[in-house]
Amino acid sequence: MNNSDSMSVAERVEKNLAKRYRAEKRFRIFGMISVSIGIIALIGLFTQIISNGAGAFFQTYVKLDITFDADELGISDPTDPDQLMIGNYDGIVRDALRERFPSVTKRREKRDLYSLVSIGASYRLQSDLRQNPQLLGTTQTLWVLADDDVDVYFKSREDEPFIGRLNDLQVEWIESLAKSNELKTKFNTIFFTSGDSAEPEQAGILGALLGSLLTLLVTLLLSFPIGVAAAIYLEEYAKSNKFTDFIEVNINNLAAVPSVIFGLLGLAIFLNFFNMPRSIPLVGGFVLTLMTLPTIIISSRAAIKAVPPSIRQAALGMGASKMQMILHHVLPLALPGMLTGAIIGMAQALGETAPLLMIGMVAFIVELPGSVADPATVLPVQIFLWADSPERAFTERTSAAIMVLLAFLITMNTFAIWLRKKLERRW
Amino acid sequence: MKKLLLGLSFSAAIATSFTHAAGRDSISIVGSSTVFPFSKVVAERFGKTTNFKSPTVESTGTGGGFKEFCKGLGVNHPDISNASRRIKQSELDMCKANGVADVIEVLIGYDGIVLANSVKAKQVKLSRKDIFLALAKKVPNPDGSKTLVDNPYKTWKDVNPSLPASKIEVLGPPTTSGTRDAFVELAMEGGCKKVDWIGALKDSDKGRFKEICHILREDGAFIEAGENDNLIVQKLDANPNALGIFGFSFLDQNADKVQASSIDGSDPTFDTIADGSYPVSRPLYFYVKKGHMEVIPGIKEYLAEFTSEKAWGDEGYLTDKGMIPLAKEKRNQIAKNVKDAVVLKSL
Structure with a gap:
């Protein structure tokens, strides 16, 4: 380059420097603004819910x-x-x-x-x-x-x-x-110890809480093993050909299917074909399993991919079989990532009402469910039903129920983070 | 492989145990969201004062309820369907086709549909004709000829000079709602009939009559505000110029925020709805499968509780929830029919 007669490189950098610093600063401010919008929205939501719902306690x-x-x-x-x-x-x-x-x-x-x-x-x-x-x-x-x-x-x-x-x-x-x-x-002990009621003063959240717990238990027990097994097969064993590509595309698409579709599927398969009863957490868990499977498979595959090939090669080089390599090395290292996926899936399942509508879990149920085969409803459904009730006293109970749902979610996530920290291994 | 077989047979065992599913020991109720609050109270009291379990009540909407109800006999299908209108012939036929031949009909009371605005504004006095003219998609030509034009009215004063000069803005439920059906049928059609030449169409050309009377305008004067009546009340509170359409029980509970408009000179109150002088009210029903009465424990007792004076009587607990009771003789008649399990023959 021989345009150095006008300006040296150092001069040009010098000239641009202030501009670049300004751009850098703007960029940082945009980020800060985004974060503060999020925080303000969150604070607004929380104060609204807490001020509305505090009376219900x-x-x-x-x-x-x-x-x-x-x-x-x-x-x-x-x-x-x-x-x-x-x-x-x-x-x-x-x-x-x-x-x-x-x-x-x-x-x-x-x-x-x-x-x-x-x-x-x-x-x-x-x-x-x-x-x-x-x-x-x-x-x-x-x-x-x-x-x-x-x-x-x-x-x-x-x-x-x-x-x-x-x-x-x-x-x-x-x-x-x-x-x-x-x-x-x-x-208000009644609120924490009883099921739903037509009278606000006797209405409690425990029925819905147990319903959510039972439904999520079924969901977790089914979707995690199935999802992880599917991910392992697809990542470690499946040959890459048209067929596996086809499966991959379909799994990714399934993750974006509106949840109510899974409800319709549940209605057709579990209720109409297998003749299972309406309104029970077992069927709810089956439907939510269908819904969360794609999420778990996708994140588990990502977690398996992130395990360095050197670890696999070292295991195989030391004479491990492929199964031993997966079970002893890949899976433990990928587990934290898989758990993150499972938690995202579970949190999503916890908040769902649409698929449960189809299988009769959007219902008024007074008795507390004792097993996965007793009629039950779940927390978001309870919130919806109360929000829809004419009695004024249900307004504050709706907000209180939202707090219980948030508390449930936070507990669940904390447990998962703790588990992840415990299982995490550095290499 | 052995484990796999074991797993398969285990899941098959679970599946078959449900096909037998003799296990249902509580009544299953589906249907109208309007009847839902009343059904809830009876279900709860029934569960707490007898040795039976409380029934499970689902709010599926009237049409959705009949769909489930008429799918067949057996413990996997609901026993009772609530309805905010009478069962249709087509639904009854569907029931029959699926083996649900004997259905008991129970008329339980009435519900009023109100048009209301915020208490911050003045009460509005409407006629059904005003409602039709303000909300129909097509209205009779204002020049008096027997033609239809797209609704030209912008303010209530345009519709009727005695009404205020505020913009027409009505919040109401979407088409999936039973409240909307009833509003269209009772208020819109009622007002529509008042226009002589359209009224005459009812006998000669029913399809066209419905097309004129039942279609609400879509230019922003009528706003679909969702199924949630509480939300409509909140929106009215925020916007004193708007009117809203919802069920009487919500008016009852929010008297500090909203006031009802009078329709054809009659304010919606307990008494005017019960004696029929308030024109926009509808009957509420539920339907029971006779074939289930011997199978599911407690149906007879549930029916007895629902049709007892302490529940649906003039001072019963259902009236506390906003249901308008039937006349005494009618109640006695229906209670007797229920006791004898008289089956609905035809509509």
Whole structure:
């Protein structure tokens, strides 16, 4: 080059240097902006969910003097389960309410009064009496579950009271109970210990949590071994020809298929052909296995590819068989990467509702599932069902359920990271 | 190889155990999302006050429910299907073709569909004709001739001079929703009939009549806001100029945010819907397979709970959830039919 007469290389670099520094700085700022947008969105989401859902962890209770009157209950022998089942527990709750507000006499007003206490109070009295038959005939001062309308009003009473469906008289009663400290909020254990309910104050997340757990267990037990075995075969044994190319293209395509398609497939195969029952976690797990398999296969293959060929050659050179080489060397080194793939797949499966809709897991189920063959629903479905319910008290429970889902996800991921760290080997 | 065979036979054993699946001991219910909340309460109370398990209730939509329901008899198919309209002849035929011959029909009550706006704005007084003119894709030519034009109305005042001069903006459910079907059938068709020459078409050319009355405009005045009624309520709260279409129970629960418009001079309340003076209300049903009553434990008891006065009566717990009860005589009649397991003969 002989244009050096105008400028030397050093001069040209010097001239561009400031510009290059500026470009570098801009580039870095773009990155920082992207990260902060992400963080702001995350903080916004979390504060929204937490501020909406915090109320759900507390539940309002009413203090009542309840007389376990044998005649009113219609129970003569408190050890007879049949009598216990049909006892008139509503009756004794109503008596207690009337006693607390003796001025209420009109039919319509009485009805309004009774609606302050949840039906859950009756179920609770029933179980109290079952556990402790001596209660019959005694009067107990008990904190019983308040109705959801009372709950929402009482919690919002401090700043902007939400009246909703309550009438003036009911508000007056609640105020009078509140003033004499006969209303209080307690930690909402029901939310963590029971299944779904049509009444918000009795609705719990445990049913859905167990459902998710059982479904994911089935999914993990099926998809991880199958996915890893498929990946090993494709990477280590399969010859590269048109057929394996075809399989590879199809696996990659399957990863992008909308999840509801897997639901339709599940409906056709598992329900209609194999005649499996609707709404059970076993079938849910099968369907989600189909969905997560491509993700696991793809990431496992990537992990196997990342194991240096020198390790394989060394193993073979020392006289290991191909199976020994894979099991003793490739697999342990690839395992952390495979686990990452499995976790991505599981996290995806945890959040799915669409494929489960088809096989009947989008359902109202009160009983807690005890095995993979009991009807169950899963966490995101529970969130969806609550978000869709008209009762105001379900709004905060929806947010609380989202928190439980996030907590579940974080626990799952933490466990996976711990496992990965433990298994990781350096070479 | 031996292990493989073992594995295969094991999975075959699992599969066959489900083909026998005598194991279902809880009732399975599918169907309408409108009946879903009512079905839920009964299912829960039934489970807690008897020795039977609580039924599983799925919200699949009325049409989707019948599809599953009519697939056949046997424990792998649902026992009960909820519906926010009566079963169609075609669905009944499908049931029959699949061996579900004996179906018991239970009318349970009514649901109102409301048009509402934010409480921050003034209440709107509409007639069904106003609704039709404001929301139909094609409306009768304003010059009075018997022709149709693309809906030219921009504001409510254009439709009816007594209405406010705000832009027509209505949020409603998508076509997959039973609420939408009922709204179109009751409000739109009701208003459509008021135009004499279109009303006359109903007998002469039913297809054309439906085409005129049932198609909602797609130019942005009617906005499909999704199946979630809570979302519509929230959007109305944020936009006081808009009206929204949703079920009565959501109005009941959100009285602090939204107010219902009166339709043909009648506000939607418990009483006006029950006595039929509020025009946009629909019957709610469920259908039971008679063939399952002996097989699945608890169906009879569930039906008894649903048709008891403490559930569906004037002061029953279903009314707390927003269901509008039937008249007393009608309830007694239906409860008796249910008890005797009277089968639906034909529509």
